[in-house]
Amino acid sequence: MATPHISASPGDFAEVVLMPGDPLRARYISERFLEGARAVTSVRNMLGFTGTFRGKRLSVMGHGMGVPSISIYATELVQTYGARVLIRVGSCGALRTDVKLRDVIVALAAGTDSNVNRMRAMGHDFPAVADFTLTRRAVEAAEKRNKPVRVGSVFTSDLFYHPQEQLNATLARMGILAVEMEIAGLYGVAAQFGARALGLLTVSDHILTGEHLSPEDRQTTFDEMIEVALDVAVS
Numbered sequence: 001m002a003t004p005h006i007s008a009s010p011g012d013f014a015e016v017v018l019m020p021g022d023p024l025r026a027r028y029i030s031e032r033f034l035e036g037a038r039a040v041t042s043v044r045n046m047l048g049f050t051g052t053f054r055g056k057r058l059s060v061m062g063h064g065m066g067v068p069s070i071s072i073y074a075t076e077l078v079q080t081y082g083a084r085v086l087i088r089v090g091s092c093g094a095l096r097t098d099v100k101l102r103d104v105i106v107a108l109a110a111g112t113d114s115n116v117n118r119m120r121a122m123g124h125d126f127p128a129v130a131d132f133t134l135t136r137r138a139v140e141a142a143e144k145r146n147k148p149v150r151v152g153s154v155f156t157s158d159l160f161y162h163p164q165e166q167l168n169a170t171l172a173r174m175g176i177l178a179v180e181m182e183i184a185g186l187y188g189v190a191a192q193f194g195a196r197a198l199g200l201l202t203v204s205d206h207i208l209t210g211e212h213l214s215p216e217d218r219q220t221t222f223d224e225m226i227e228v229a230l231d232v233a234v235s
């Protein structure tokens with residue numbers, strides 16, 4: 001049976017789903033990396049595909065922008081379609097000088113200005129953390145590929161255009177590597193429904209310097225991160 005936001009049939013999704021924000025990136029991953037991929041859902045153009053990678057069944061689906069959007073898709077994938085492992089593959093803005101454009105960040109934990117995890121924890125702080133095994137596999141896979149990764153905390157914001165200018169400096173001082181818009185929500189959904197999740201991020205822009213990747217560098221860095229994510233997905 002379909003859900004309000006996913007039109008796939010039961011069994012259409014694999015247990016492991018890679019999730020980029022942009023649905024066209026989902027199509028790109030399926031065409032470039034998967035074998036025998038077929039489209040399984042397209043409600044609101046939030047495209048999803050299932051194929052195989054190194055002989056293992058694997059799905060890829062867009063999650064849109066922001067915590068509410070990723071929460072809807074992640075919940076329906078886990079609750080209705082039997083997904084057990086969700087790996088966000090996205091981009092972020094670096095907050096610290098020791099984080100460089102093109103770095104890949106393994107999001108060990110995510111703080112947030114969103115209220116969703118407090119709603120889950122009856123008003124208390126909730127530790128939004130990555131699955132440890134997936135984290136370890138991502139670090140090992142990146143090391144094997146000689147891809148520099150940073151492992152640490154990120155901040156998930158509901159606001160791309162944030163009015164509190166001091167916030168970034170405060171977060172950076174507290175060791176938070178980068179800002180993005182979904183991971184705390186993804187880790188909250190995984191905790192609520194007993195799934196496993198990981199967020200991998202490429203540094204697409206630098207909050208302190210204003211630098212950002214060219215479209216070509218964006219693509220290369222994205223591909224390198226997807227290769228790490230695929231290693232994790234089939235390990």
Ligand code: ADE
Pocket residue numbers: 091092093160179180181204205207
């Ligand atoms: N994703 C990529 N760059 C970002 C930024 N600067 N803020 C929030 N999300 C982002």
